[in-house]
Amino acid sequence: MDSRTPRKIVILGGGTAGWMLAASLTKVFNTRQTSVRLIESGEIGIVGVGESTLPQVRDFNQFLGLDEVEFMRETNATFKLAIEFRDWARKGDVYFHPFGTHGHPIEGVPFFQCWLRAKAHGHHFNIDDFSYPSVASREQKFEFPSEDLTSIRSTYSYAYHFDAYLYAKYLRRWSEKRGLKRTEGTVVDVTLHPENGYIKSLTLASGEVVKGDIFIDCSGFRALLIGEALKVGWEDWADWLPCDRAWAISCGLDDEYFATTRCTAREAGWQWRIPLQNRIGTGYVFSSRFTTEERAREVLMENLDGPAIGDPRLIRFRSGRRKTSWYKNCISLGLASGFLEPLESTSIYMSQIAVNFLMRLFPEQEIDPALAEEYNRLVDIEYTRVRDFLVLHYHASGERTGDLWKHVQTMTLPDSLSDKMEIFRRRGHIHRYKDGLFSPASWIAVYTGQRISPGGYDPQADNISLDTMLKTMTDLRDHIASNVATMPGHYDFVRDYTHSKGAAHV
Amino acid sequence: MSEASRIRKLVIVGRDEALWLAASILRGSFHRTAIEITAVELPSRRHAIDVIPTLRNQQAFHGLLHIPEGPLMGTAQATFTLGQRFVGFSGGEPPFTHPYGTYGPAINRVRFHQFWVKAHKKGQAQAYDTFSLNAAAAGKGRFFLPDNDIDAFAECDYGYHLDAVAYCQVLKQLLLARGGVTHIETTGIGAVTRDPANGDIASVQLANGHAVTGDLFIDASGADSLLLGEAMQAPLVSWTQWFPCDRVLTAMGPPLSPLPAFSQVSAFRSGWTMLTPLRNRTGIQLVYRGAELSDTDATNMAPRLMGLPLAPVTHVAASAPGFRQPWVGNCIGIGEASTRFDPIDNVGLQSLMLGLSHLTSLLPLDRNMAAERKEFNLNVTSGLERLRDYQICHYKLNKRVGEPMWDQCRDMAVPDALAYKIKLFAARGHLVEYDDETFVEHDWHALFLGHGLIPGAYDPVVDQTPDTEVARQLQQRLTFIKEKVADMKPMEAYFTHKG
Missing domain, CATH: 3.50.50.60 (FAD/NAD(P)-binding domain)
Structure with missing residues (x-):
């Protein structure tokens, strides 16, 4: 006892x-x-x-x-397969941080290194195309991962909003x-x-x-x-994460919800958009050092995806x-x-x-x-670990302008992050660690999405015939696309599933 | 990256398994690239009676190198090993096995060893290793390859005992037959020329006066550390404060029949002995403190200690564990060229593979290799230190009271990372796991509990499963193990190639 x-x-x-x-x-x-x-x-x-x-x-x-x-x-x-980042390194940019890896090793060489080699040879593949959940997110699809581990349809995980x-x-x-x-x-x-x-x-x-x-x-x-x-x-x-306020509000569904959280960079912070079954939760995270509460409120209200439900609420944090x-x-x-x-x-x-x-x-x-x-x-x-990963998004914000962005682009980073970035910039190598978030796949998604381009790639990638490598990549991309095409839409899936009697898919 | 200073030529200077494994691994990863690989072979230091014991990972490395297991084992007189048995470290306690496998699933999400600790405290537990299928099979003189039932119960792996000379020959022949590596033999090396601008190695002179140039030099010369230690002057940081034995006597005895699927380490007053079965003989080592036991006395007492008649061929070597930062300038020391381990736990080959696998994924792009060097040194150093920490425990946790060498070991201060690990396990059976560990949770549990480091308390969540239910589950495990072992055959039945 x-x-x-x-x-x-x-x-x-x-x-x-x-x-x-x-x-x-x-x-x-x-x-x-x-x-x-x-x-x-x-x-x-x-x-x-x-x-x-x-x-x-x-x-x-x-x-x-x-x-x-x-x-x-x-x-x-609702379900979630990825975070969709918009306008982070450059206006108009869209990238996904998915719950899954990008591709699989080719002849023992990490897929990302193959992607870098392809790029160095003028073949610019979109890295998202090699991630099943990223493609599914883009196509607004969802289904449960397959239990057949040999299937491409098993290569992801999911969470919820x-x-x-x-x-x-x-x-x-x-x-x-x-x-x-x-x-x-x-x-x-x-x-x-x-x-x-x-x-x-x-x-x-x-x-x-x-x-x-x-x-x-x-x-x-x-x-x-x-x-x-x-x-x-x-x-x-x-100093590293200067945002300290958020305006939050719900708005009506403008459209079918899909299986991604959207994070859009704004003038002094960023806006989240989280689809629930009956409405959308949204908010603008901003830094009171670099904008005013009034201005931030305006920014949020100008960027709603549906009719506002009530008034925005101010949240303070540090x-x-x-x-x-x-x-x-x-x-x-x-x-x-x-x-x-x-x-x-x-x-x-x-x-x-x-x-x-x-x-x-x-x-x-x-x-x-x-x-x-x-x-x-x-x-x-x-x-x-999480702090460093968040700081990376801000710091590697490429061409964004404005006082907040200037600050984060030029600030001194934690050593634990600058060391990781140094070896990535050099050759796309991801520093591995045992405990804590995030896996190498997450780092790859965010590094590439934030437009950090390694100067070189692992020479092991040169050990594969270029034709074989490119064909393997093209086949994989097509295989993912054709499988995603047959998936049900996320909106329909959630509606059907939550109206089903019961299930044991937790 | 700069195209002009791109790495084009790798030069490996070394001998024996370090040279051949380095050349094979690097060839495998880069032979179709523009990188040229040269293997400079120094005279072997291996003796005919030497045995190389491996941990469980070696099988996977051989797979990567496409080395077929059956023929390799036949040529190298090899046996399988399911773990290592430790005798006489813990006062009057019975021997224990460090199995190369896990102990079965958690119960209600709590790790199995926590339940064992509770049962032990109530005086109701059989020895911890009776719950390991590997240990039980080894104890009964059996060997097995996991079937579906076993896979569902635990992860069960094995290592090898290999004839050292034959293993090196197999590696060398396979490498040379596959081609793609320039092979140069030399009786020794002369001057190492260094770039005056940055101190990097520019070339290594051979015994015939010819100089081999390169962009990156891999030192696989063993404890001599000809490039990293001698040429680059990387200082050796001694680890001898944690390892009391400084002499190693190697001998051989007649083969055992049936062949045991484990190696055995037995403590005695001034050190310990190890017995590694091969098909045609038994490898024997005495590892001891020279100040307490002379080489002559060690040689004379060996047959009695081992309980075996020994062949007259023996050799004695010094052992002085220590560490050199593995990558300095454009020179990378792998295996003993960087780090000399105590012989306990058979980590030598593993330390070599640790360096080589990191080198493969961090082979520098060009001569400006500071980023790769930093990352490699960080990962490999912590990996090597964690291996060392595991070894230290055999000395630190001994219970041979009244023997000066062992008494001192119990009293010694251990590295902070290990002291913390021991503290948390002693408190609650909680295992602190760091980055870059070769030995994982079940290895540490086996080590700690085997040496009698019984946690002061167990996880209180254990109490939420009724004792009768726990007793039933423990009994079920023992029955499963017993039935499985009864069906197993002696190891000889698994040899597909005869030596």
């Missing part, structure tokens, strides 16, 4: 992070032995502007055993049904143990004192526990992370632990991976500091 398991776990805050953890704890621990209690302030009733996710979220849903059809209905979800508020509500119902105790209330005081500085209890506005062994801070940017009570500092990344995410008996998740703008749809992933690490390193009643140290090391790696 679990005499070593903490008896009382208190989660403060019920956003996506809070509910993802609450659901995980409910799933894993017998609630009669381990009490999990979530405290959140009253429901605010915000309409979600759309959340874009990564394929890993399917592992999470599967872990809980959610039914995919039910989940999609409950959260207004959904309403994050509805997702949190859905997880709440799921958890409460399984015994999770939720309390509505606001914290007015935090009491620390005088001898070791651990959090002892929270005092609610109702006067109730909530004791616990482990406190999870999901209170958002306010970071009531880790920041205000325990005084753990924040590492600011605004890029960076908590210096120590797990400190003493307090573990911060979600915005309390860090924020990276949603350019690469990493927000849910960051909560999910933190939940995973925490479940893997879950402390006993007596907390071993080694577990906290390792948790913090793992979380650090994740944040830093």
